Amino acid sequence: MSTRVDLSVEALPAHARAPHIVAVDDDPSVRQMITDYLTDNEFRVTALASGQEIAPVMAREAIDLVLLDLRLPGEDGMQIARRLREESDVPIIIHTACRDAADRVMGLELGADDYLVKPCSPREMLARIRAVLRRCRVGIRPERPKGLRGYRFGGWELNLNTRRLKTSDGRQPALSITEFNLLVALLGSSPRILTRDQLLDLSRLHNDEVFPRSIDVQVMRLRRKIESDPREPRYIRTERGEGYFVGEPVETVY
Numbered sequence: 001m002s003t004r005v006d007l008s009v010e011a012l013p014a015h016a017r018a019p020h021i022v023a024v025d026d027d028p029s030v031r032q033m034i035t036d037y038l039t040d041n042e043f044r045v046t047a048l049a050s051g052q053e054i055a056p057v058m059a060r061e062a063i064d065l066v067l068l069d070l071r072l073p074g075e076d077g078m079q080i081a082r083r084l085r086e087e088s089d090v091p092i093i094i095h096t097a098c099r100d101a102a103d104r105v106m107g108l109e110l111g112a113d114d115y116l117v118k119p120c121s122p123r124e125m126l127a128r129i130r131a132v133l134r135r136c137r138v139g140i141r142p143e144r145p146k147g148l149r150g151y152r153f154g155g156w157e158l159n160l161n162t163r164r165l166k167t168s169d170g171r172q173p174a175l176s177i178t179e180f181n182l183l184v185a186l187l188g189s190s191p192r193i194l195t196r197d198q199l200l201d202l203s204r205l206h207n208d209e210v211f212p213r214s215i216d217v218q219v220m221r222l223r224r225k226i227e228s229d230p231r232e233p234r235y236i237r238t239e240r241g242e243g244y245f246v247g248e249p250v251e252t253v254y
Contacts, residue, residue: 018042018043018044019043019044019064019065019133020043020044020045020046020061020062020063020064020065021034021038021043021044021045021046021063021064021065021066021067021129022045022046022048022054022057022058022063022065022066022067023035023038023045023046023047023048023066023067023095024048024049024050024051024053024054024066024067024068024069024072024080025047025048025049025067025069025072025095026049026050026069026071026072026073027069028049030069030118031047031048031049032047033122034047034067034122034125035047037122037125037126038126038129041126043129046061046063050072050073050075051068051072051075051077051080052075054066054080054084058088058090063090064090064091064133065090065091065092065093065129065132065133066084066090066091066092066093067093067095067125067129068080068081068084068092068093068094068095068096068112069094069095069096070094070096070098070107071096071097071098077094077096078106078107078110081094081107081110081111081112082110082111084111085110085111085112085176085177089177091113091132091133092111092112092113093112093113093114093115093116093128093129093132094107094112094114094115094116095116095118095120095125096115096116096117096118097117097118097119098117105214105217108178108214109176109178109217109218109221110176111176111177111178113132113135114128114131114132116128135201148160148252148253148254149161149253149254150252150253151184151187151188151250151251151252151253152250152251152253153187153190153235153246153248153249153250153251154234154235154248155167155168156226156235157253158180158183158184158187160184163175163177163180165180165183165225165226173225173226175222175225176221178218179218179221179222179225181202182199182202182215182218182219182222183222184202185198185199185202186199186236186244186245186246187246187250189245190245190246190250191245191246191250192245193239193242193243193244193245194243194244194245195242195243196215196216196243196244198243199215199218199219199243199244200214200215219236219244222236223235223236233247234247234248235247235248
């Protein structure tokens with residue numbers, strides 16, 4: 001029988017304190033390259049050949065970031081990314097040979113934090129990983145006041161603990177992580193107008209390859225879920241030339 005021992009972070013060995021990256025790629029040479037390069041740069045790496053192997057790793061260990069190839073034999077990488085995003089907030093960088101802009105947009109809409117096209121230099125991969133981890137750690141999302149449980153606006157209630165949005169009649173549209181972060185940013189900043197750049201950062205959609213108006217795609221998707229007429233929005237309003245704001249009074253729920 002094993003004995004469970006609780007250790008403080010400071011007491012853990014250096015390798016256990018290092019950021020833990022899970023790299024999923026069916027090419028053994030790519031897995032070896034990622035493992036060697038990131039290990040040399042003080043990361044801990046678990047290299048996997050398939051998406052089916054992710055769940056057992058997540059069940060037993062803390063993961064700081066997933067580096068995910070989309071082209072996996074017999075598996076849909078987009079489905080894997082969607083499942084990861086539905087089940088956790090772990091940052092995701094898609095690392096794939098898919099060069100189609102539609103694939104990039106779809107991956108980002110599913111909640112990926114960045115998109116790397118193969119072949120890319122190990123140095124660029126390292127820089128992207130560090131940038132995503134840095135954004136997550138510094139908390140680019142709006143600061144959540146202590147004890148705040150949610151927001152109410154125009155008959156809607158957003159629960160911050162469960163990440164569920166519902167109406168008084170019980171309707172509950174499913175939100176992606178990016179849509180949830182976008183809505184939290186808008187509600188938490190109301191009645192201020194947020195620029196596209198601010199919303200890109202706050203919704204964790206920002207990276208060098210995303211075109212400037214990517215946030216408009218997310219706003220459109222969110223409007224389709226909460227507006228009775230997305231063409232004449234009541235809740236998420238546009239200030240021409242500036243950005244977006246919430247058009248209804250926002251009530252905080254403690």
